[in-house]
Amino acid sequence: MIEKIWFHRHPLGYVLAPLLWPLSQLFKLISRQRRQSYMAGDKPRYRAPVPVIVAGNITAGGNGKTPVVIWLVETLQALGMKPGVVSRGYGGKAAKYPLVVELDTPSSQSGDEPALIKRRTGAPVAVDPVRSQAVQALLQHDVDVIITDDGLQHYALERDIEFVVIDGQRRFGNQHYIPFGPLREGLERLDEVDFLITNGGQAQSNEIAMTLEPSDAVNLKTGEKVPVNSLSQLVAFAGIGHPPRFFKTLETLDAEVIKTQAFADHQAFEQSELQQLAKQGKHLIMTEKDAVKCYQFAEDNWWYLPVSANISAQDKQNIIEKITEVKSQYGSSST
Missing domain, CATH: 3.40.50 (Rossmann fold)
Incomplete structure (x- = not known):
C-alpha cells in the first residue's frame, strides 16, 4: 500500500497525510543535517587509496542499481582493471564483519545482491554495514577500483564518482521524503552527481538511457x-x-x-x-x-x-573516460 501512496497517489495518502507529512519533514531535516556534518568535516570520513565509485539512488526501493554495478565491473574488467565491490549486505546476517564473499557463501549471510554480483562477475566482494571496513578488506585482494553497491547516502566513505540510478517508469513518485514519499534525499542532489542513469521509461536530456536486456x-x-x-x-x-x-x-x-x-x-x-x-x-x-x-x-x-544493463556506446565511452581520468590521478606523484 505504501508504494501506491508514493507512486500512484492513492486516496489513502491524503487520509494519512497529517501523520506522514510531519514525519517526512523530520526525515528531511535529519538527512540534511547528517550530510552537512560529513561535508563540513564534523564527522570523520574514510578515503581509500584507490578510486571509489558509488552506484546508488535517492529513492527507496529497487531501481536497477545492481545491474549497473555488474555492468561497471564487467566493463572495467574488460579494460584490464581489477574492480572490487562493497555492499552493506542488506538482508544478510554474517557471524562477523567484514565478510569477504565466496561462491559458496550463503546469501543469508552475504545478502542477495553481493551473492549475485560474485556469481556473475567473479570479482572480489566484501560486505560490511560499515563500508570503509569492507573497502579495507578488499584492499587485501589486489583491487585497483572500488565500486559500492548502493551507499549514496553513506557519507562516512569518501567517493570519487557518483552514479544515481532512476526508475524510468516511477521516477520520484510524489517527490516527498520517507515515509510520505520515496525520497531519501531531495531532487537537488541530482545536480551534484556525475552520472544519472535511467532504467527504462524516457530518459531526460541530462540522463543516460539504460535498458535491461534479458537473455x-x-x-x-x-x-x-x-x-x-x-x-x-x-x-x-x-x-x-x-x-x-x-x-x-x-x-x-x-x-x-x-x-x-x-x-x-x-x-x-x-x-x-x-x-x-x-x-x-x-x-x-x-x-x-x-x-x-x-x-x-x-x-x-x-x-x-538473467538480465544485463544495456548502455549506448557513446555513454559507455564517457563513463570509461571519467573513471580512467580519476584512476590516473591516483597513480600520479601528486597523490
Missing part, C-alpha cells in the same frame, strides 16, 4: 540455457524491489506465464512454499537475484532469467 532462461540445477518462450505453463515469482518489472519482462518475451507471485524484497523463501507454487504449472521461473537463495533446494524444472 535465455538458465536452469538452476544443470545450467542449461533455453529461450524463455520455449518453456510452457510458467509460474513466475519475484522477491525484488519492484516485482511487476520482472513480470512485464516475461510478457515482452512472449513467455507463457499462467501465474505470478510477488514477494517482499529480500524475503527468505521456504522450500515447501516454492515447491507448492511450482506445482501450479510445469516450470518455475524467477529472477537471478532470487535464484541465489534457491540453488540448494532447486527442482529440475526451476529456472531463472
Whole structure:
C-alpha cells in the first residue's frame, strides 16, 4: 500500500497525510543535517587509496542499481582493471564483519545482491554495514577500483564518482521524503552527481538511457540455457524491489506465464512454499537475484532469467573516460 501512496497517489495518502507529512519533514531535516556534518568535516570520513565509485539512488526501493554495478565491473574488467565491490549486505546476517564473499557463501549471510554480483562477475566482494571496513578488506585482494553497491547516502566513505540510478517508469513518485514519499534525499542532489542513469521509461536530456536486456532462461540445477518462450505453463515469482518489472519482462518475451507471485524484497523463501507454487504449472521461473537463495533446494524444472544493463556506446565511452581520468590521478606523484 505504501508504494501506491508514493507512486500512484492513492486516496489513502491524503487520509494519512497529517501523520506522514510531519514525519517526512523530520526525515528531511535529519538527512540534511547528517550530510552537512560529513561535508563540513564534523564527522570523520574514510578515503581509500584507490578510486571509489558509488552506484546508488535517492529513492527507496529497487531501481536497477545492481545491474549497473555488474555492468561497471564487467566493463572495467574488460579494460584490464581489477574492480572490487562493497555492499552493506542488506538482508544478510554474517557471524562477523567484514565478510569477504565466496561462491559458496550463503546469501543469508552475504545478502542477495553481493551473492549475485560474485556469481556473475567473479570479482572480489566484501560486505560490511560499515563500508570503509569492507573497502579495507578488499584492499587485501589486489583491487585497483572500488565500486559500492548502493551507499549514496553513506557519507562516512569518501567517493570519487557518483552514479544515481532512476526508475524510468516511477521516477520520484510524489517527490516527498520517507515515509510520505520515496525520497531519501531531495531532487537537488541530482545536480551534484556525475552520472544519472535511467532504467527504462524516457530518459531526460541530462540522463543516460539504460535498458535491461534479458537473455535465455538458465536452469538452476544443470545450467542449461533455453529461450524463455520455449518453456510452457510458467509460474513466475519475484522477491525484488519492484516485482511487476520482472513480470512485464516475461510478457515482452512472449513467455507463457499462467501465474505470478510477488514477494517482499529480500524475503527468505521456504522450500515447501516454492515447491507448492511450482506445482501450479510445469516450470518455475524467477529472477537471478532470487535464484541465489534457491540453488540448494532447486527442482529440475526451476529456472531463472538473467538480465544485463544495456548502455549506448557513446555513454559507455564517457563513463570509461571519467573513471580512467580519476584512476590516473591516483597513480600520479601528486597523490
